[in-house]
Amino acid sequence: MSAAERMQRQQSRTAWLFLLPLIIALFGVAIWPLARSIFFSFTDAFLDAPANYGFVGIDNFIAVAEDPVFWRAVKNTLFFTVISVGLETLLGLAIALLLHRAFVGRGIVRAAILVPWAMPMVVSTRIWEWMLNDQFGLVNKLLVTLGLVEKGVAWTAEPSLILYTVIFIDVWVTTPFMVLLILAGLQLIPEEIYEAAEVSGVPHWKRFWSITLPLATPAIGVAMLFRTLDALRMFDLSYVLAANNENTMTMSIYARDQLISFQDLGLGSAASTWVFMIIGLIAIVIVGVLRLDRTTG
């Protein structure tokens, strides 16, 4: 054995040793629970006596797929994800472009926009619930004073509005994250390109379309991927605002409801396995699209 090979082998042994705690911990809190959840989906176990079960094949998966409430939750989640990630990206890009310019107090402003992001989602939801209250909320007071509506709108109770209210709050909470990631992308664009474009007399809007946007696309793409996967598993906002109201129920709320409220371990696990498969499929598609983009662009 050569000395280089021996060193290689020794490094690899050290690496396993350093990784051991991570591997054990992640096995215990992620891989094993995931495997058990999938296992329980094929059983008729109940939460109060999980050791007492029989195998039922794919009955639970069929039961979930035949439940219109589940598809309602899937539809809500997808609608919520597409609209809020879309709005967050546009708003995030606009604010990032604004904050990328030089002005007095830029550092403080960049710190200040972190506020909505650092708050617990429950707190943000509660604050907006108060601001949007139909009788005593500031937003309705403003709208009535301006004469835009005659009496307060029940933003958080009216079935046709409530999902939009959820989207509105989510956009407020997560836009700072988008701004940060896009700003970091903008800072990677070398100044020289803009100087060259300026000298050649390229107009502003064209500089944006042919320099800023294409060069910031990788950062925007990564930010959108993170946000999409996060939005697909959303739980707390809808739950605090409306508990298990069908108009805002997400896939996560549906799965937890089966498991905890109905104590049905088998059905609840099947529902969460469905959620896992749906999100996994979407993740594979998005990562594929990003890859494609990178190789062709």
Place this chain on the structure above:
Amino acid sequence: MTKMAMTATAPAKRYSNSTYRTIQRLRTFGLYVGVAAVLVYMLFPYYWAIVSSTKSGQALYRFSLLPSLDFSNYRQLFHNPVFMGALVNSGLVAFASTMISLVIGILAAYALGRLQFSPGRIILIAVLMISIFPQVVVLSGMFEVIGWLGLYNRPSALIVSYLILTLPFTTWILTSFIRDLPTELEEAALIDGCSRLRVLTHVLLPLMGPAIASTGLLSFILAWNEFLFALTFILTDENRTVPVAIGLLTGSSRYEYPFGQIMAASVTVTLPLLVLVLTFQRKIVAGLTSGAVKG
């Protein structure tokens, strides 16, 4: 600074001097109006929560934009044993899971970021995949694990289960930090016969202070804000964490909603986070973006 903005945006077309100056002035004015609008949008709701938290009784339903400095909501809150207990639980849980994640994360990040090790890439991808897992997917399995450990309805159940959130996060970010550190010092130490663990604790660790502070802070925020596990694995009020306590705070009916108290609780819970975030702002931004932009 405004001068910089001017030179950066100087148009290629030629204008007379005075027109040019007017255009620049308008543009700077527009910039500040835009920044002010962003600030109002981002900060006003929190300001309104502070204002509302200092109002009680009828004052809460009038729309004065200034705080009325009536602290009875806070007094009630601080005499509420459930809320104070929740504050302690939240702090303990977030602190413990962050510490565990940092120790395990630093060890793993050294292996993944420095050692020649071919399965490293696969492990890193697996860690990233675990971090995008929907939490609800492991809920039933986690229930069983917590039952086995005998931790059901105990705050320590959350310390264990939060590792699925904080551990992938700290590992991923610390790995990218370690890759950015220069290797010369370590190589010198290795040639002198230091063990890998000694190199990590005596050479790298002192250099990683800022990275560890920002990663730890982000992980603390992640654990402090968590809701789903805290709602599911804790049954009784005295073991709850703050987000769940606030989420479940309701009046006896829709019309007796204790908004003043809810706002006081919201302000109290958010204030320590905001102080930390604003103090470590630069490091947080570095931590958040290093993971995402390079990954």
